[in-house]
Amino acid sequence: MERLVPRSLTARLVVTAVTLVALVSLLVGTVTTLGMNAWLTSRLDADVAELVRPGFSPSRGGPQVFGAPGTVTAVYADSGARRGTVVVPSVNGAIEQELGDDALDALAGAGRQASTIDVPGLGSYRVRRASASTAPTGPTGQGSEVSLVVGLPTETVDDATSSLVRLELVLGLLATVVAGLVGTAVVRRQLRPLTEVAATAHAVAELPLDEGDIGVTERVPEHLTDPRTEAGQVGLALNQLLAHVESSLSARHRSELQVRQFVADASHELRTPLTTIAGYTELARRRGDAETSAVALAKVEEEAARMTALVEDLLLLARLDAGRPLAAEPVDLTRLLLEAVDDARVVAPEHRWRINLPPDGVPIEVVGDEHRLHQVVTNLLTNARKYTPAGTTVTVTVRADGFDVHDDGPGFPPELVGTAFERFTRGDAARHRADGVGLGLALVQAIVSAHGGSVALDSVPGDTRISVRLGDPVLTASS
Numbered sequence: 001m002e003r004l005v006p007r008s009l010t011a012r013l014v015v016t017a018v019t020l021v022a023l024v025s026l027l028v029g030t031v032t033t034l035g036m037n038a039w040l041t042s043r044l045d046a047d048v049a050e051l052v053r054p055g056f057s058p059s060r061g062g063p064q065v066f067g068a069p070g071t072v073t074a075v076y077a078d079s080g081a082r083r084g085t086v087v088v089p090s091v092n093g094a095i096e097q098e099l100g101d102d103a104l105d106a107l108a109g110a111g112r113q114a115s116t117i118d119v120p121g122l123g124s125y126r127v128r129r130a131s132a133s134t135a136p137t138g139p140t141g142q143g144s145e146v147s148l149v150v151g152l153p154t155e156t157v158d159d160a161t162s163s164l165v166r167l168e169l170v171l172g173l174l175a176t177v178v179a180g181l182v183g184t185a186v187v188r189r190q191l192r193p194l195t196e197v198a199a200t201a202h203a204v205a206e207l208p209l210d211e212g213d214i215g216v217t218e219r220v221p222e223h224l225t226d227p228r229t230e231a232g233q234v235g236l237a238l239n240q241l242l243a244h245v246e247s248s249l250s251a252r253h254r255s256e257l258q259v260r261q262f263v264a265d266a267s268h269e270l271r272t273p274l275t276t277i278a279g280y281t282e283l284a285r286r287r288g289d290a291e292t293s294a295v296a297l298a299k300v301e302e303e304a305a306r307m308t309a310l311v312e313d314l315l316l317l318a319r320l321d322a323g324r325p326l327a328a329e330p331v332d333l334t335r336l337l338l339e340a341v342d343d344a345r346v347v348a349p350e351h352r353w354r355i356n357l358p359p360d361g362v363p364i365e366v367v368g369d370e371h372r373l374h375q376v377v378t379n380l381l382t383n384a385r386k387y388t389p390a391g392t393t394v395t396v397t398v399r400a401d402g403f404d405v406h407d408d409g410p411g412f413p414p415e416l417v418g419t420a421f422e423r424f425t426r427g428d429a430a431r432h433r434a435d436g437v438g439l440g441l442a443l444v445q446a447i448v449s450a451h452g453g454s455v456a457l458d459s460v461p462g463d464t465r466i467s468v469r470l471g472d473p474v475l476t477a478s479s
Helices: 007-052 101-107 155-192 192-205 230-287 290-321 334-347 370-386 414-419 440-450
Strands: 072-077 082-090 094-097 115-119 122-135 145-153 329-332 352-357 364-368 393-399 402-407 454-460 464-471
Touching: 007 122, 007 145, 007 155, 072 101, 072 329, 082 101, 101 115, 122 364, 192 230, 230 290, 290 440, 329 334, 329 370, 334 352, 334 370, 334 393, 334 402, 364 370, 370 393, 370 402, 370 440, 370 454, 370 464, 440 454, 440 464
Parallel strands: 352 393
Antiparallel strands: 072 082, 072 145, 082 094, 115 122, 122 145, 329 364, 393 402, 402 464, 454 464
8 A cells, every 4th residue: 555655745645736736627527517507497398387287288290290309298188098209200291100008008107296217218318297288078068177298308408417527527637647747847947946955955965074174065055945835944944954964074174183283292391391300200219419409409390290280181171071060159359369369469479469349348259169269360360470471450340240450561472362272272382391381271161161151352562451251150248
């Protein structure tokens, strides 16, 4: 059964249209045939009624033949006598022939209203019964009442109805064939946009999307993306999907490049102190004197500390990337910022350090990890201290939803503003690596994001601002 059901949309639409045309043709033909048959029958009944008009006296034969060819007349007397004739054509006009007993028996069943009776030997007739008077006879000189049955053949009605049915069948079949041909052409034309949309999808499916920087440039043509049409809606949705896929592939490629660069930079940063440790260890082993050993041990300790700090930063980034939850405790953000600025004044007295507190004096309290938030503030202040000259003013502004760190130094190079928070990004690539490995701002963004906040950078020469927003801090009065 499933094999008989068309699978393609074109075939289904054409079959549906042809079926509807066939059903409508059948319905119209049936109604027309019934209506035509009823009308012709009513005309025939009117002709039969004319044969039994009042005052009519049945014929006794002779040159005045009663009715047209095919007319039947039967007279039934109360005494049981009966006689009937049928008008038949002849070479000299029309003559009457006597009806047999079977015909008279059939006609005896006629009623006052017109009805159809099958007369043996003659066929189907519309007949009607009426009363008639015979001519006066006998000594009384009075006529008797008899029943008169008259009828006309239904052959003309049947022939006309049969001709109409045949014509309707031919026209219906022709209409069905034409509907199939025209429907196929129209449906294919209307579904052509879907074919073009499918061609675009197939072209995208053939692209190698498993590796590399792949740009999905294939798009459904603009004239096939009209949202007012069904095909346009499909084309528009496919274009949106392709745009989303393209952006996702680009993001994936950037992520892959970042991971590769991250691994390369981390390996390079670890290789440098390892090489230093290996070199000083070899130097101490060859010379063997106490002074050289002391210098070598000091350098080994220094490089080990650098590696430890780097590994700890990398582990923290990995934990934050994995979604490890941080502590969620009340943190006095105002106190934390005050302490960080005081520490910066001691470490870098050649800079001018300022802090702007809320005008109402109410401390800002947030829920988070105090140790990690302190690391955020320290990294930002350290970054401002390292990459600005002496005499630069660094201002920390406490806000209800976080804080800002502003300085009037030379600012970030324009090409680094968009990548400042990426890992292993340095403001000066030629700077000695002892100044840092480029993870400070990356840690800032990761920690703030883990607190549900965001970090923004706006930098031009003489005006650099890093804004830290920490979600929904809670204002509390000082205890």
